[in-house]
Amino acid sequence: MMNLEKMNRLIILGLSLLAVLYIFTIQLISLNPFVSSWDQVDFTLAMDRYDLRAMQPHFPGYPYFILGGMLLKFFVDFPNQALVLFNVLVYASSILPVYLLASQVLSRTNAFLIAAAIYTASYPLIIVNQPMSEGAALAVFWWFFWSIAAAESRPAGKWMLLPLILFSVLLGIRLSYIPMGTGLIYLLYRKWAKREITWGGVIKYVILAGLFQLIWVTGLIISEGGLFNFLELAFGFTGGHFQEWGGTSASNELSFLARLKAFLFTNILWWGIFSRTTVLMVLYIVIGIVIFLPASKRKVLKENSVYLGVFLFLAYAVWALFAQNIEKPRHILPLALLLLFVGLTVFLKKRAVGYASFLVVVVIIAQAIISSDYLQKQAEFEPAVYQLAHYLEEQPEDFILYTWEETRVLQFLKMPYPHKRIYTYKIFLHDQGLYKGKTIYLTNSVVDGFRSQGFDPGGKLEKVETFTSDKIFDPVYHKIILYKWTP
Template structure:
């Protein structure tokens, strides 16, 4: 056995073990907590699908809920069924990533890219939550691969696959709609190469719309008609873009502050480095090696890389302006696409064994860090659970005012009164109805009142602080309980 073959066996063996280890850890450490508003929405939908009751919230994510319902027959717990569905579907994404990378690189390096993307820590944390992101990421990779596969083959049956997978993708997570630029690119390329006529382009566009109607019509029927569905749609989109959605239209951050948070905080520090210095240093080393002088790379002349760059740019514009900047999970496809593009360029420039071994080190480091996070997420109570159980033990009569935390308290069926409150005036009126009772507020409510311009100094007594890992819940990882003392 020559040295090159032995090195390849070692590289593939170590990276394969890391992938299998991660998959085993995910299945063995299923997250049983339902710790955020969105997670409650998805979990409740497993028992009764009702958009008006926000089970789940609009647009319904029907394919994700359907997948969870199928697994619920075997699992029994709705939240765990959703997590298992995410884990299983996300594991399948190794294949399309490998197929995309193998169009440009050797099979060994293509597998290393697939393993590096699969073991990435922050995406795995989100995959192990009862939300649609994990399944959506998997559907995205299959959609991405189908575009590259269809472009490289003569127009025909292969053109149907991207249209079908785009319907599946949006039926899992509608916010991936900018990825539709991949279909536009595919149709343009086929038309430019005279493989299809303008009439065929129109036919494929109509077919793509009809495939989306498969799940949209299902939602319309479930809501009792088109007018009810449209009412929900306009109400949700209006709130998302103008009120609570954290978009550029509803957030006070300047453009440059938003761009900085988007690029450096969300994509790099959270999405790729997973808030760990070890991964940051390793990826910086890879970046340095990538930009060392070498022969010119032709990686970006390959169609899979061009398509990946196009998808990245389209979704980046959408995520920057139309997604909640305070929730880094919205940039997950960008972080993984950046890894795909960066590592592809890296291997095109660096064919040496040390370059592959460096990526293997990253894969092993990610597997160790990811497994630690996943086990911790499954074992340690979220801050909102700690709050719920602390108050459950209190003997005096009280009322609790929260922001979004009350959605989780409702799910946990806490026996004490708790209310969601947004404005200071409404709070002053409402708390007056509970004379003789202790009045508690969470820090999210207090911060909201202060942003409304009200001075609460001398009116609050800090009671307790509950904390969990910021990676698991960036918004409610720290909850401070206050007592109202006017």
């Protein structure tokens, strides 16, 4: 009997380890060579010249992420691939803290299954393989999460410094993870409640947390020529994010219920966990159903890592729902992975039998296969905006192209033809008149913008070409329609 159990454990560990190594290899040999969005251009340009005022990158600068990319740029062909490589390497390290967190609740075998399931999750891997800071931020978040649990289980002292340092690194990679700071509040409260620290100790650690943040903030202030210039950039960026282009609840026209539905079912579940695939949806629904079935014995979760995970999930969920762009599912990545961590941990704790572990292994293998396909396609097939750029490069006639955000990528690709970002219909009518004798092209994002302003130029447009790529790689610009203006 023991030999059979040992053999089952070896099979489970062997299959999950192979899936992890396979995905890591695919990531390394399929480094994404494309820069297909405004934000990706910002990060990539910063590898050549770091300048916040020129949006290289945009505020607040993400200095630790750019530094990581600069350290690796000698190992790759393109600067954007250095950022991707940094993401890949740092994200692989997150297997360890996830394993350590899960091992507080589960056996070592099942703890590794949790780590493998989270590492092979398909949509997060797609984002990790883009020149964006989300991948590195996810990895540091897991280390930060673990450091809170580790500090809580040890006497107050040097271990209290680790989460403070890691939170500084986390915000220096991606500022939108600021709600995770509630984990520090939780830690300080627990230490105070157990009388390990006094109110004076709480104040001391709060000051230290602020000083660690000042390490990277001070560097940005110096790089921008002083505090006034830095604050000017800060207020300009936050004003635009919450009022103009950020897609937050303040600037988006969706009702609260529609926003909540998109946030929970579309972004977290369909994109973040199911990765837009029916196979993963079915597997996770089965696991979800089994979680809520009555167990033969009552399993009590006394370990703090699960409750801390739920606490961090709720804190970040409020932020992501109201203060992040609902049209960009990548903003919910920590929520999707926290939900996986908590859900799978409860599942394996409640169903401590062989079939539960094998079901998670099936999920890991399915995710590895799906992730591999996604990663290779993302590195191989040109994004829609690249297709647009090269199509117009071949056109013989003189023309002007009006775009929305696409122009940032066209600038990065150094396209030789004129292109402009246009904001309003009235300005367009005036501006296009300056190009008499030239063909006037518009993208569908411009046309959609005009319609949102109450102008429908439909009768004056001739559809020329459509360029498409996979929606999961670029949810906003996966389909670009090129129109010719025919007044």
